[in-house]
Amino acid sequence: MVLAELGFDAGQILAGLKPWVECESPTYDAAAVDRMMDLATYDLVAAGATIERIPGRMGFGGSVRATFPHKSAGEPGILISGHLDTVHPVGTLDVLPWRIDGNKCFGPGVMDMKAGNYLAIEAVRKLALAGHETPLPVTVLFTPDEEVGTPSTRELIEMEARKNKYVLVPEPASADGGAVTGRYAIARFHLKAKGKPSHASWALEDGRSAIAAMARKILQIEALTTPDCTFSVGVVKGGQWVNCVSSLCEAEVLSMAKRQADLDDGVERMLALSEEAGGVVFEVTQSVTRPVWEPSSETLAMYDLARDVAKEIGFDLTHGSAGGGSDGNFTGAMGIPTLDSIGVRGHGLHTLDEHIYIDSLVERAQLMAGMLMRLA
Template sequence: MSSNPFEIAPILEGIRRWVVIESPTERPDQVNKLADVVAAGYRDLPASVERVAGRDGCGDHLVIRSSWGQEGVPGILVLSHLDTVHPMGFIERLPFKIERDSAFGPGIYDMKGGAYLAYQAFRQICADDVRPPLGITHLYVSDEEIGSPTSRSLIEAAGRQAKYVLVTEPARKGGKVVTGRKGVARFNVFIRGAPAHAGTRPEDGRSAIRELGHVIQTLEAMNDLPRGITVNVGVVRGGTRPNVIAELAYAQVDMRVPTMSHADELLPKILGISSRTEGVRVKVSGELNRPPYEKTSAGAALYAHAKKLAAELGYELLDTFSGGGSDANFTAPYTATLDGLGLEGKGAHTHYEQIYISSIEPRTRLLYRLYQTLR
C-alpha cells in the first residue's frame, strides 16, 4: 500500500486500467475480461470471490464478501456495475486522457470510476489493524445499463440481507448524492388493422398507424410534470408502403414515476388502452421494471450519517432526486440505501464523458469512512 492510501495518482492509474477494457453490455466476453481484472484485485485481500455465470447474452456477476462480519448479521452491500453503454471501438473516439482536472474515457463517470473507488476504500479497510463492525459485500453486475434483467434477483436477495446499501453511481452536479429516483416502466404497443389499397379501396382498410396516433395522444396526455410523471413514446414503426393502408404498427414507451402510488394509478391505465376503431386490435404489454426509490426514514438517517462524515472531511454533502433509475431502486424500498457515491464529473453516455480528478480523494475517503463507521 502507498503511504497515503488516498493518493490520487495510483487510484487514477487503477481507474485507467478498468476504463481501457471496453465493456459494452452486449459484449459479455469484454465484460468478463474486465471481471477477470476486478476479481484479481481481491486475491490478496481477506475476501472471497464468487463468480455468477452470465446468461441471456449478459456477462458474469461478481460477489465479493469480506472475511469478517458475523454469519446472519446484516452488513454493508456495495452495488456497482461493470457494463457501459458505449459500443466497442468507442475508445478510439474517446481515449483515456487527462486534461487539467478531467480524466476522460468510455464509462469512466458511469461508473467505472466510482466502482474503483469502492474497491480502493475496501483495500484500505483490509490494511487497517482494526476491522470495521459490519461485514462488506461488493456486488459488481454486468447488465445495469439495460435494466439489470439477469442481476435483479441477485441484487434484491443481497439487499434484503444487508443493513445498508451503498451505490457507486456517479455523483450529481456539485458532488450531490442521490436519495431518491423515479421508478421506470417500459411498454410495447402492438396494433393490427386491415390492409387495403390506399387509392382504390381505402374503405376496406383499417389503419394501424391511424390507431397508433390515437394511442400516442392518449399516452402523451398522461404527462404531468408538476407531479413528476413523464410518459414518452420513444420508438414507432408501422406500415409497408405509402399506397397501402397499414396493417401493423408498433411503439415502445417509457414511463417515469416518483412514487408507487403514481405507478399503481398509471400502470392499469396504460395496460388497459384499447382500440377506438372497429376492426383494429390494440395490445399493450409491459411492467414496472424499476420500482421508485423513495426516501425512507432509514435512508434519510444513512444520508445524515454520510453528510456528517463529509463535514468531518471538510466539505458539505448535499443530496438530490434523480429522474433516472439505477440498481438502488431495487433495494431502497426495504433497506437503507444511498446512491450517487461515485465520482464527480459530467457527460455520462456521451463522447466527452469525464471525471473530475479533484473529487477522487474526498469521495474515496467518504466511502472508507462509511465502511469504518456504519454499525
C-alpha cells in the first residue's frame, strides 16, 4: 500500500478540525467537554464506527469508545487513546481564535491534542474508503480529564488497554518531531493552610494568616527541586476580604521525576511538610500519580516500525523518554507496547500562542495510517 495514494489533504483536514477547536472543552466544564464528545462521536460514526457513550463521574464529562468493523472484532487489536479536554477556559477563543497564518494554525487545544485525535479518525476513514482492512481491529477511546491527571478514567483506559495488543497515543510530537517511548513519573499534591481570622486593621495581631504561611511553604517546596525530582506550585487560592486576616489558603503542586524511586522520595518529603506551627495547621495530601513508563523491547519494536513508515513518507522519526505525562504513562507502565506523541508538530501548547504546523497534518495522518496497517 502506498500511503500517498490515500489522498490526505491538509485543507480538508483543517476544515474538519476547525469545529473541534472552536468547541472549547476545558476539563472542569463537564458540559463543554460533553459537547466536544458529541462532535467527535459524529465524525467517528461518519468514519464507520459503532459508538458507546460512557457517562462521566467525579464531576467530569463522559467518554467515547468507538469500534470499527473488522473480521476479528472482539479480539486483541490496536487502541488509539486520546483526550478531548484542554487547559483553556471557555472564552479563550476571544484572545486565541482559530486562525491560519502561513504554515501555522492557531487555536485553544489545537496542538494538545485535538489535531492528533482528529487525524487518527481521518486515518481510519481514509483506509476504509480505499478498501483497506487493518490486520488488527481498531478501537478509539476519547476521555475527558487527562489535563488534571486522569482521576476519573484511569481504570477505564487501563481496562481497555488490557484488551489490546498495542496502544497508539496521538499526543503532539516532541520538539524535534519525535515520538515518545517512555515518560517520567508525575505526582500531584493538594496543600491546605488553616489559620485564624481577625480584622486586618483593628486586630491584626490576633490573626494567623494562612496566606503568609502558604507563601513561606511555597518557597520551601520549590527549593526541594533537584535535577532528579522537580516541584512546581501552579495554583494558589486564598482569602476573600482584604480587611480580614486569611484563615484558609489552598495550593496545588506538581512533582516530576525520571525514576520512580526519586518520585517516591519526593512524595515522602512533601508529605513530611504537614505540621501545626505558629497557630496555623498545614496539610499536604497526595492526589493523582502517573507512574514511570520505561520503554520495553516491544515498545521499541513499535518505534522501529514507525521509523520505517516515516522513512517511506520522507522524514526521520526520533524517539526518547519525556516529561509532561500522558495517558501513555499508564498503558506503558502496564507493559503494553505503547507509542506516544505521534500526533502533529507544533508549538506553544497550554499557552495563548498554541499552534500546529500545517505541513505536519498529512505527514502525521500518513504515519497513523501506516502504523494501523503494519501492526499485526
